[in-house]
Amino acid sequence: MAEDIAIVAFAQTPSYRSYGDSEASLIMGIVNQILGDVEIDRYDIDFTIAGSCDYLLGLPFSFIANVDGYGAWPPIYESHVEMDGAWALFEAFVRLQCGDIDSALVVGSGKSSSGVPREIFPLQTDPYVSAPLGLDPVSVAGLQARALLEAGKATERDFAEVVSRSRRDGLSNPHAQVAKDVSVETLLKEPYYASPLRKHDLPPISDGAAAVLIARGELARKLCDKPIWIRGIDHRIESHHLGLRDLTDSPSSRIAATNLGLDPGSLDVAELCVRYSPEEIVLRQALELGNGTQINPSGGPLCGHPVMATGLTRVIEVARRIRNGEAGRGLAHAASGAALQHNLLCILEGDA
Amino acid sequence: MSEFPVSFTLEYPYTRTPGPVIGPFLTGLRDGRILGIRCGSRVLCPPMEFDPDTGETLSPDFVEVGPSGRVENWTWIAEPTRKHPLQEPFAFALVKLDGADTAITHAVKAAGPEAMSTGMRVTAQFREERVGAVSDVYFVPEGDAREQAIEPGEGEVEITTHLISLTYEGKLHPHNARYAQGLLDGKFIGQRSPVSGKVGIPSRGYDPIARVVLTPADDVEISPTGTVVSYTVITPIQYRGQTETEPYISATIFLDGSDQALPQQDIRDIPLDEFRVGMRVRAIFRPPAERNVDAVDNDWMYPTVGDVVERWAPTGEPDVPMDQIPETM
Numbered sequence: 001m002a003e004d005i006a007i008v009a010f011a012q013t014p015s016y017r018s019y020g021d022s023e024a025s026l027i028m029g030i031v032n033q034i035l036g037d038v039e040i041d042r043y044d045i046d047f048t049i050a051g052s053c054d055y056l057l058g059l060p061f062s063f064i065a066n067v068d069g070y071g072a073w074p075p076i077y078e079s080h081v082e083m084d085g086a087w088a089l090f091e092a093f094v095r096l097q098c099g100d101i102d103s104a105l106v107v108g109s110g111k112s113s114s115g116v117p118r119e120i121f122p123l124q125t126d127p128y129v130s131a132p133l134g135l136d137p138v139s140v141a142g143l144q145a146r147a148l149l150e151a152g153k154a155t156e157r158d159f160a161e162v163v164s165r166s167r168r169d170g171l172s173n174p175h176a177q178v179a180k181d182v183s184v185e186t187l188l189k190e191p192y193y194a195s196p197l198r199k200h201d202l203p204p205i206s207d208g209a210a211a212v213l214i215a216r217g218e219l220a221r222k223l224c225d226k227p228i229w230i231r232g233i234d235h236r237i238e239s240h241h242l243g244l245r246d247l248t249d250s251p252s253s254r255i256a257a258t259n260l261g262l263d264p265g266s267l268d269v270a271e272l273c274v275r276y277s278p279e280e281i282v283l284r285q286a287l288e289l290g291n292g293t294q295i296n297p298s299g300g301p302l303c304g305h306p307v308m309a310t311g312l313t314r315v316i317e318v319a320r321r322i323r324n325g326e327a328g329r330g331l332a333h334a335a336s337g338a339a340l341q342h343n344l345l346c347i348l349e350g351d352a
Numbered sequence: 353m354s355e356f357p358v359s360f361t362l363e364y365p366y367t368r369t370p371g372p373v374i375g376p377f378l379t380g381l382r383d384g385r386i387l388g389i390r391c392g393s394r395v396l397c398p399p400m401e402f403d404p405d406t407g408e409t410l411s412p413d414f415v416e417v418g419p420s421g422r423v424e425n426w427t428w429i430a431e432p433t434r435k436h437p438l439q440e441p442f443a444f445a446l447v448k449l450d451g452a453d454t455a456i457t458h459a460v461k462a463a464g465p466e467a468m469s470t471g472m473r474v475t476a477q478f479r480e481e482r483v484g485a486v487s488d489v490y491f492v493p494e495g496d497a498r499e500q501a502i503e504p505g506e507g508e509v510e511i512t513t514h515l516i517s518l519t520y521e522g523k524l525h526p527h528n529a530r531y532a533q534g535l536l537d538g539k540f541i542g543q544r545s546p547v548s549g550k551v552g553i554p555s556r557g558y559d560p561i562a563r564v565v566l567t568p569a570d571d572v573e574i575s576p577t578g579t580v581v582s583y584t585v586i587t588p589i590q591y592r593g594q595t596e597t598e599p600y601i602s603a604t605i606f607l608d609g610s611d612q613a614l615p616q617q618d619i620r621d622i623p624l625d626e627f628r629v630g631m632r633v634r635a636i637f638r639p640p641a642e643r644n645v646d647a648v649d650n651d652w653m654y655p656t657v658g659d660v661v662e663r664w665a666p667t668g669e670p671d672v673p674m675d676q677i678p679e680t681m
Contacts, residue, residue, distance in 0.1 A: 058518055068563075133436070
């Protein structure tokens with residue numbers, strides 16, 4: 001039986017096209033915001049874990065520089081994943097299960113603006129047969145899109161509808177970087193970029209950070225009025241060879257959902273890590289999300305994609321809606337790798 | 353104040369041993385052949401070391417596949433990146449080669465997206481110069497394929513190289529830009545934390561202890577005079593690329609009024625036997641036209657004063673005893 005663990009506080013920066021100061025200063029701002037929201041001393045937080053990627057900034061050991069953002073003097077108990085902050089949340093959740101500590105600060109941060117993401121991301125792929133081809137996530141998203149079209153699981157209009165709805169929803173998200181009211185017809189007139197995808201099917205290049213404070217039951221109730229309970233968190237991965245995958249499906253998401261006992265009908269909201277519009281269609285179908293579940297009311301990653309914080313931001317967007325009463329139960333999804341290779345699901349719920 | 357652009361290239365020249373399966377695969381590509389590996393009743397291409405379903409190690413039972421095959425899926429890349437195998441618009445495609453049961457993701461050189469379709473036949477074309485890498489080959493529509501006479505190379509491919517070379521463009525963070533401008537003006541500009549009173553140089557733009565973000569109002573000019581708090585003597589080893597020939601001192605200098613020492617200050621004109629911890633020194637700046645701050649970047653872990661200090665001159669003041677040197681940040 002898993003320990004009751006809740007999100008007690010969260011904060012995120014806006015998604016910036018280019019943030020002019022350091023990643024550590026981005027982190028410092030949101031960590032200070034959390035410490036202002038909750039009555040806990042920085043040095044009473046038992047464990048700190050961050051997710052970031054040195055390749056984004058191109059500065060080796062920038063993950064160490066980031067430690068300034070959450071404060072490391074006097075020394076703290078700290079860890080890092082070269083993954084989205086959602087995976088840092090997973091590690092923190094697992095760490096708190098040990099029962100000897102009560103709280104953890106989780107950070108995800110990234111500044112993609114100074115590099116060329118399409119040239120960096122192939123380094124995530126197989127170093128022998130894919131990386132030397134510069135096989136990038138935009139190209140693989142194009143392959144996923146065509147696979148959906150040819151399987152009859154989606155149309156180009158479906159992709160445009162995801163974009164139109166997401167970018168419109170972004171208008172009410174103060175952290176959104178790209179948001180506008182644009183019709184499906186207008187979108188479908190744009191030229192192809194990685195056919196059958198158009199540029200608007202892609203996320204923006206962003207800088208940003210996100211953080212959450214989690215605590216075990218008793219402390220969570222002491223620290224806040226409305227803990228947002230983590231009812232389950234799991235992640236699964238698929239092959240690194242596209243030829244071994246069915247790009248029209250997300251079996252790894254489905255396994256994670258099964259492990260969590262996910263009842264899609266119980267979800268008021270789902271924030272999905274839709275970096276490319278076809279991914280929403282794959283996830284909706286794989287997770288059997290119905291009309292009763294609002295998808296990406298924040299606009300999702302199509303409105304802001306601070307890599308390494310994008311997944312943790314999905315957790316925050318669900319937590320925010322549970323806290324303000326818009327939702328009782330929700331699903332946050334994070335993804336890593338091209339075409340949803342690696343998927344994390346996190347079920348969140350407020351007090352009944 | 354001017355902006356200071358920062359652009360750099362990050363490179364990691366990887367060399368990898370390809371192992372018992374990828375090695376023969378890459379050797380095959382160098383020699384103009386494409387190999388798959390038997391996995392039960394299937395043939396996997398690209399070959400893998402293990403059965404993707406069970407994780408069982410596969411024996412090195414290779415099968416030549418292709419050189420032609422069927423496009424299972426494709427996308428037209430309108431604007432290739434510098435890293436893509438073709439520099440004109442092309443298709444990435446999943447190609448199931450004749451004799452293989454899985455598709456390889458690779459590049460197809462075609463006249464345009466209208467020349468591409470799922471189900472079309474494509475044929476491997478090998479590059480003139482082959483190095484034992486997956487990029488030794490690309491595909492073309494079957495009708496466009498040329499006959500190629502490939503001269504096999506010698507021996508097995510035992511190493512494959514991949515140069516990771518990434519470019520970054522940005523500008524100095526605002527506090528670093530003011531610091532760099534100060535250096536050009538012959539001044540050391542740091543920042544004083546309004547909370548702790550500590551002065552950092554170069555500042556990180558925040559107080560890392562009190563954890564507050566600093567502003568231009570927190571900028572302070574720091575004296576060019578300071579105390580040697582540590583040093584080491586570098587005896588240059590003549591490795592490739594070494595530009596130093598004579599031993600020199602690399603000193604850590606604590607400027608008066610700051611709480612953070614400047615590391616790695618070169619001392620070349622004070623005799624070794626006269627140099628000591630506690631010595632008082634003053635920065636003598638180069639003439640304005642000779643000052644250069646190209647080395648100043650946003651990476652505070654390797655702080656630099658650029659190339660603006662001509663030398664650190666002894667002031668002649670009495671040495672500072674070690675126990676009177678304050679704690680540094």
